[in-house]
Structure formats: C-alpha cells, structure tokens
Amino acid sequence: MGMNYGRRVERLQRLMGDGGLRAFVLYTRENLMYFTGFDRYESTAYLLIPLDGDPILYVTRLDYQRALDEAFGCRVKRCRRPLNTLSRDLTALGGGSVGVDDLPSSTYTKLQATRRVNLKPSDRVVWRLRSVKEDEEVKLISEACKIACAGMEAVWEALRPGLRECELAGEACRAMMRMGSEEQSFPTIVASGPRSAYPHGGCTRRRLRKGELVVVDLGASYMGYKSDMTRTFVAGRPSDRQVEAWRATLEAYTRGLKAMSVGVRAGEVDREARRVLEERGFGRFFIHGLGHGVGLSVHEPPYITKASGDRLSRGNVVTCEPGVYIPGFGGVRLENTVLVSRDGVEELTRFPMELC
Numbered sequence: 001m002g003m004n005y006g007r008r009v010e011r012l013q014r015l016m017g018d019g020g021l022r023a024f025v026l027y028t029r030e031n032l033m034y035f036t037g038f039d040r041y042e043s044t045a046y047l048l049i050p051l052d053g054d055p056i057l058y059v060t061r062l063d064y065q066r067a068l069d070e071a072f073g074c075r076v077k078r079c080r081r082p083l084n085t086l087s088r089d090l091t092a093l094g095g096g097s098v099g100v101d102d103l104p105s106s107t108y109t110k111l112q113a114t115r116r117v118n119l120k121p122s123d124r125v126v127w128r129l130r131s132v133k134e135d136e137e138v139k140l141i142s143e144a145c146k147i148a149c150a151g152m153e154a155v156w157e158a159l160r161p162g163l164r165e166c167e168l169a170g171e172a173c174r175a176m177m178r179m180g181s182e183e184q185s186f187p188t189i190v191a192s193g194p195r196s197a198y199p200h201g202g203c204t205r206r207r208l209r210k211g212e213l214v215v216v217d218l219g220a221s222y223m224g225y226k227s228d229m230t231r232t233f234v235a236g237r238p239s240d241r242q243v244e245a246w247r248a249t250l251e252a253y254t255r256g257l258k259a260m261s262v263g264v265r266a267g268e269v270d271r272e273a274r275r276v277l278e279e280r281g282f283g284r285f286f287i288h289g290l291g292h293g294v295g296l297s298v299h300e301p302p303y304i305t306k307a308s309g310d311r312l313s314r315g316n317v318v319t320c321e322p323g324v325y326i327p328g329f330g331g332v333r334l335e336n337t338v339l340v341s342r343d344g345v346e347e348l349t350r351f352p353m354e355l356c
Contacts (some may be wrong), residue, residue, distance in 0.1 A: 005073040015125050022096030024049040027103050029298035033224050038071035046086050058082035086115045103329040131301045144227035145348040147220035151176040152351045161210040161235045165190040165203040176220045183225040184220025185298040196331040210236040213330035226298040228319050229349040230335035234356045244353045245324045248280035249332045252322035257288050260345045266308040273322050282324045291319040296339050316340040
C-alpha cells in the first residue's frame with residue numbers, strides 16, 4: 001500500500017502559486033508524514049517545499065539514516081542545527097512570502113529574521129489537501145477503526161464493579177497494541193460515576209461502582225492514521241434517568257448522522273443533533289460540538305460545531321459524538337468515526353451502542 005507523496009507535493013505547489021507563496025516550511029509531525037511518509041516522532045525536523053523543485057527534509061544525524069530509508073520524494077539533508085541550515089536555504093531562495101504551518105514561536109521568530117523572508121501562517125492551504133482523504137488513507141483509517149473496536153471489546157468484556165478506571169484503560173491499550181496499533185490516538189478515557197460528566201475525564205485509580213455510568217473514549221493509530229470512538233456503559237442495571245439520557249443521546253447521534261451529506265454546512269449538522277437534546281430537555285448539558293475531522297491527527301478540519309462554516313465534502317472522515325453531561329449525576333457520549341461518501345455516510349467504527 002503506497003501513498004503518492006509526489007502528487008501531494010505538486011498539489012500543494014499549485015496552491016502555493018495561487019497564493020503567491022515562494023516556498024512552504026512544514027514542521028508538524030503529521031504534515032511531514034503527509035508529504036514524505038517520514039515520522040519525526042519527537043525529533044527536530046523541517047520540510048522545505050519550494051514553489052519549483054523537490055522538497056528538502058532537514059534532520060539531525062540521529063534521524064539521518066532513518067529518513068533516508070523512510071522518506072519519499074524529497075532530498076534529505078543531515079544538519080548539526082537543522083533550523084540554521086533551513087534559514088540559510090531560505091535566504092538563498094531570494095526572499096518572498098513563505099507559508100508555514102504550526103511552528104513553535106521560537107522557530108517562527110528565528111525564521112522571520114531571515115533576510116527578505118515574509119512568513120505567512122498558511123495552515124488552511126495544507127488542510128485543503130489533508131481534509132479530503134484519498135482511497136489509501138481511508139483504508140488505513142478503516143483499519144485503525146477495526147483496531148479501536150477490539151479495544152472497546154476488551155473494555156466491555158472486563159467491565160465490572162471494583163475495577164479501577166486505569167485498569168480498564170490498560171485492557172483497551174493492550175488489545176489495540178496486539179492488533180497492530182502503534183500508539184493510542186490519545187490517552188484513553190475511562191470516566192465513571194460523577195466523573196463521567198467530564199467530557200475529557202481521562203482515567204484515574206477510581207474503582208467502578210455498581211449502577212454507575214462509565215464513558216469510554218479511545219482510538220488507535222495504524223500507520224499514522226487515527227480512529228476515535230466512544231461508548232457509554234453501566235456497570236450493572238441502569239436507572240430510568242440513565243436510560244433516558246442514553247436514548248436521547250442515541251437519537252441525537254442518529255439525527256446528526258442522517259444530516260451528513262456532501263455539500264451540507266457542518267453547522268447545520270450540529271444543529272440537527274442539538275435539537276434532539278433540546279427537545280428531550282438535555283440541551284444545556286450538550287457542551288461541545290458534534291464532531292471533528294480525523295486523519296493523521298485525531299482532531300482536524302472539518303469541525304462540526306454550531307458556528308462552523310465548513311461544508312462537508314466527499315472523502316471527509318469525521319466523528320459524530322453527541323453527549324450529555326450532568327454535574328453530580330454523570331454523562332453519556334456516543335461516538336463513531338464515519339466517512340462522508342457520495343451516497344451519504346459510512347460508519348467505520350462498528351461496535352454495539354448498548355448501555356449494558
């Protein structure tokens with residue numbers, strides 16, 4: 001399975017020409033992977049894409065051999081100080097406007113001081129490419145989704161009163177790694193009881209108690225591509241109020257999914273799902289957007305929020321994740337990663353949504 005990195009670079013160069021950019025400097029781990037296949041992990045590396053010609057990847061000697069083996073469609077430069085070498089090469093280009101992604105502030109300051117170079121934050125240019133997934137990307141995300149389902153299965157099988165949240169998170173992580181996940185998309189969330197009312201509850205040493213809500217949010221990474229899914233369980237028999245909140249959330253999920261189609265505004269999709277919770281009396285407890293894009297990053301455009309002006313496109317991979325968070329009572333969230341296609345949407349995470 002191979003990516004056409006050269007085609008991606010050519011498409012970016014065309015957008016650069018349209019935007020008057022002489023070059024583009026990329027730093028984020030995901031952008032380097034998208035355009036070269038090289039994963040810098042926590043190392044220092046930069047990618048320079050000129051308007052004309054081949055990209056240059058700047059690495060230290062620690063990553064030089066790995067970059068030669070793993071990077072495609074670029075020239076690899078071994079540098080003692082990659083930023084200094086990059087700065088000199090930008091000067092040699094003769095100045096002009098240079099697009100940049102999410103650079104650290106110290107890096108931005110250093111490059112901005114380069115002679116005759118005008119840096120222009122240009123994330124949107126890159127996202128125009130990354131937000132619409134190629135067929136090979138969809139295959140990798142789909143595999144990450146299958147692995148995530150195995151992690152959720154492990155949680156479901158282990159779930160019982162007395163277990164610590166962190167123990168359940170460990171079961172999920174072990175199952176996903178056994179299935180081929182290189183890492184978690186994000187630290188697994190297992191939030192039980194009153195803590196389930198925290199949208200980002202993480203996991204603690206707290207022990208599950210019988211009859212409590214348990215929100216489990218997890219994701220896998222397969223060849224760099226992420227998945228994201230959430231289920232809500234009860235360790236025992238649910239109360240009527242818990243069932244009511246879960247049913248309202250499930251209906252909001254279904255309504256949101258039905259509203260997704262090519263060309264629709266993301267804000268309208270959010271509003272469709274939000275109306276359900278408002279009609280059921282839970283509107284004020286839905287405190288985040290309905291979803292977000294998923295790819296090399298677990299949170300990326302398009303964003304499905306009330307205020308979003310994004311429109312859904314064929315090839316977008318997004319989440320649908322309505323939630324109800326009632327302080328002191330608990331929370332419910334249901335989430336799948338889905339593909340927007342010509343004929344509607346396809347759920348890529350396929351694990352049952354039952355409460356218990």
